[in-house]
Amino acid sequence: MNLFTPIQLGDYTLRNRIVMAPMTRSRADSQGVTSSLTAEYYGQRADAGLIISEGTAPSAMGLGYARTPGIYNEAQIASWKPVTEAVHARGGRIFLQVMHVGRISHSANRTIPDAPVAPSGIPAAGMMWTDSLGMQPNDTPRALELDEIPSVTAEYASATRNALAAGFDGVELHAASGYLPNQFLSPDANQRTDSYGGSIENRIRFVVETLEAMIAAAGSPGKVGIKVSPGMKFNDINDADPIPTYVALARAISRLQPAYLHVMRAGIGAETSLREAFGGTFLVGGGFRKEEAEATLAAGGADGIVFGSSYIANPDLVRRLETGAPLNQPSPATFYTPGPVGYTDYPFLA
Numbered sequence: 001m002n003l004f005t006p007i008q009l010g011d012y013t014l015r016n017r018i019v020m021a022p023m024t025r026s027r028a029d030s031q032g033v034t035s036s037l038t039a040e041y042y043g044q045r046a047d048a049g050l051i052i053s054e055g056t057a058p059s060a061m062g063l064g065y066a067r068t069p070g071i072y073n074e075a076q077i078a079s080w081k082p083v084t085e086a087v088h089a090r091g092g093r094i095f096l097q098v099m100h101v102g103r104i105s106h107s108a109n110r111t112i113p114d115a116p117v118a119p120s121g122i123p124a125a126g127m128m129w130t131d132s133l134g135m136q137p138n139d140t141p142r143a144l145e146l147d148e149i150p151s152v153t154a155e156y157a158s159a160t161r162n163a164l165a166a167g168f169d170g171v172e173l174h175a176a177s178g179y180l181p182n183q184f185l186s187p188d189a190n191q192r193t194d195s196y197g198g199s200i201e202n203r204i205r206f207v208v209e210t211l212e213a214m215i216a217a218a219g220s221p222g223k224v225g226i227k228v229s230p231g232m233k234f235n236d237i238n239d240a241d242p243i244p245t246y247v248a249l250a251r252a253i254s255r256l257q258p259a260y261l262h263v264m265r266a267g268i269g270a271e272t273s274l275r276e277a278f279g280g281t282f283l284v285g286g287g288f289r290k291e292e293a294e295a296t297l298a299a300g301g302a303d304g305i306v307f308g309s310s311y312i313a314n315p316d317l318v319r320r321l322e323t324g325a326p327l328n329q330p331s332p333a334t335f336y337t338p339g340p341v342g343y344t345d346y347p348f349l350a
C-alpha cells in the first residue's frame, strides 16, 4: 500500500491517498462569493484523491477574515458550482470545509454589525488582517446563550445542505486551529458553567452535536469528515492537557461513523491514540514530504496523507510525487493576496 493505492473514504472510492489540505486563500469578494479563478485553482489540483476546500463560513456570524467565502446565500452557492464542476470534470472529489471563526474575527471583515460569538466572552490574543485598517486585534466576542447553541449547530446543517446543492461530494467540520468548535473544546477559551463547559464530556458536546447535525443534513455519515489539531496553540488556544479531551472526542464520534477523522499534527504525538480511539478512516497532515508520507502509510499510521503548502505551489503534486520530480517552493507573500499571482500561476511539469 502506498500513496497511489485507491481507498474507500466514506461514500467514495478515492483514486489515491493524497489529500489536498483545506487552505484559506482570500480570493473571494467582500460578500463571500468566489470567482472563476477559484474554479481554475481547484480544477488544476483535481487529481488529488480528495480536495478539502478552504474554510467557508456557514453564516454571516461565522465569517471573520477578509475575502473568505461563505455557503449561506444563493449568490455564494451559485459561485461554488463552477468549482465543483471543474473538479468533477477531471474525475476528482471535493469536500467543503465548514469553518465558523467564533472569536477569531474583526468587524472590518464582517458583513453584519453584530459582535462575534464564542463559548465565553474572552477575546483571543492576536492580530488579523483587514483590508481597510491593516492589522487589527481580534474583536471581543459575546458568550453564546445556552438556548442559542442549537441555532449555531443548525447553521452547520444548513451549510451542509447548501454545499451538497453546490455539487460538493461532502463536507468537513473544521474543529481545529482555534475556531469556534476548537474554542468549545479548549478549557481556556471555554469557561462555561453549563452543559457545554467544564468537564471533558461537556466540552466535546458542541462538536459531537454539530457533527451529528451535519450527518443528518447530508443524509449519510459517509459524506461528512472532521478536522482537529490537538496541542496546536494557533489563535490563542492554550490547552495544558489536550490528549484526554481529543481521545474522548474520537471515541464519541466513532459511533457516528463519519467519512474520516483528519488530524493536523502539532508535535505532541496524539496521532496514535486518536487513530486507535476512532477506529475509522484516518487522515494526517502537517509538514509531510513524500518519504515520510510513504513511511507513515506503510507503518499503518494513517490511511491518507494531507498536503498543505506543497499543494499551493504544485498543482500537479500527484504527478510530482509519482515521478519523484522536484517540488516548486510556495511563496507565503501571496498566500492571501487577491488575484492569480501565487494562486493559479504555479508551473506544471513540462
Ligand SMILES: Cc1cc2nc3c(=O)[nH]c(=O)nc-3n(C[C@H](O)[C@H](O)[C@H](O)COP(=O)(O)O)c2cc1C
Pocket (backbone or CB within 6 Å): 021, 022, 023, 024, 025, 054, 055, 097, 099, 174, 176, 177, 227, 264, 285, 286, 287, 288, 306, 307, 308, 309, 310, 335
Ligand atoms: C495559506 C494557508 C491557509 C490555511 N487555511 C486553512 C483553513 O482554511 N482551514 C484549515 O483547516 N487549515 C488551514 N491551513 C492549515 C492546512 O490545512 C494544513 O493543516 C497545514 O498547512 C499543515 O500542512 P503542511 O505542512 O503540508 O502545509 C492553512 C494553511 C496554509 C498554509
